[in-house]
Amino acid sequence: MEIFLAQIVNGFSLGSIYVLLVTGFNLMLLVARIIQFAYPQFVVLSMYASWIVLEKTGNVFLAALAAIITSIILNLLSEPIFRRINNIEKVDINASFVASMGISMVIVEIMSHSINNGFPVSFPEYWVGKNLISFGYISLGRGEFYALTGGVVLVAIFFYLLYHTHYGRVFRAIAESRKTAKKVGLAVFKSSILSYLIAGVLGGIIAILFSMLLGSASPWLGESVALKVLAVSITAGLGNLKGGLYVGLSLGVLESLAVGYLAGSWANVIAFVLMLLVVLTKPQGLFGTAIE
């Protein structure tokens, strides 16, 4: 029973990260109208940025800042690429998926050739932290605690932004119908840039929390996470923010339970098989797709 509860707690921590990643992914999908497969790669590269700063300076605050700035820069640098793709008449949203796969390949190669000779990196103990709470088999490390609380706080802030602010209304209007939003005079381009900025900030914070949770990073981490983020988004319903919340958390818990009771590599398979069964029964996703 204790192992079960411990895995549930771990699962919610991991699930929080997935929820944040899917939220950033869905934000870009709804407002910028792109399938940003490279978003988790941006997060992993931001993790590397914080690792480099920690190695050079040992300053936790600077490392956190480095992660956020790196993520913002990467997201904003990708904006002109996707804007140009969206302006090409004969392409559809699949083109952004293919382009983001290309960006993802570039980032993985840069990480695997240029940083730490391609070997995985470990974050120091003062970054990851020791166990904060432990009773029996159940222990909550600093990473898990921050991932859980950070996830809750950030999602709450994001939903507040979306449903109780002017920019949130603009985002929802653009997600509903881009053409109509333009016709009524909403600043579609500015909102699109803002969505990249928000996704960048969110990505940087995710990088900090993820590095604390895992304690390490590798060039291939982003690929497996990217596939899970895509799968979660499709299972929940493309662009469905609330759906992404439930499915992301569920995936974290399922994966954690699978890791606890089976060999590690089977955890991925079980997660994907379950998601596959869902999309076969409900191709539009469990909660319905939010885009046309």
Next chain:
Amino acid sequence: MSTTFNYFIGFSLIYVLMTWSIYLPYRVKDLHFLSVAIMAVTAYFAGVAAVNWGWPFYLVLISGILLGALISFLVSFIIGDVPTFTVVIVGITFIFIIKTIIENTDYLGGTMGFFAIPAANNILVIIAITTIIVGYILFMIDHSQLGRAASVIFEDKNMAYSLGIKPKKIGQLFQTISGAIAGSSGVLYAYFTGSLFPDFFSFHLVGTLMTILFIGGYSTMWGVVFSALFLGGVPILLPSAVSSWKTLIYGILLVSIILIKPDGLITRKFLWKSKNKLKEMRK
């Protein structure tokens, strides 16, 4: 011919076959990543059949083609007419499942790999003949009513329905043929290389094949031949210091082609113009 040149030709043709297995379903806008999982299944099937069961090459090849077609048919039958990204998830899931099974099965060599697959006589000639046969089949499909129907489905699925075209049936047919092509490429890959590693049949291979398809041009089968030679084959001829960066180059090329020429380098319009120019020159 030198060994390096043999590898260049062999790998280029195998990449042509592998990419054609993704090209055909994409004619109806299905991103059929299941092909990579099928390649893994038939490659390991070939290895086990050749090494452990002592089957002759041609029996393994025919069995591999039928196995690939069967897997693809069953999956397409079960999933039916689903949105594009559901097909993507199906493919990714199967890649994960197959890779995990291989890695956790000692009989298949696990993560260490499967070795000592005997080379077939004149394997390069067999690969070339298979490529020509598959190319002929695809050419006939592209220039038939089926190919024209696929073009309509690609442009506008609703229009296709209103014209009496059945996207679901055509999609299933193309996925089945794609499975057969993937099956053949898996078997030929196993015999050509003599050894198999589960890491090869991963999302990394999907990225490579997508690059070949989109850079060559996804609207016609000829683009794949051109880009597979350069992207699949040329890295074998380059020094390892350069070829180790090939994935970075693929990524940059993929993004560039989507920005500059999203249809790819060789399009139907390009072929039509070239054909007309040749006719004029003959006159």
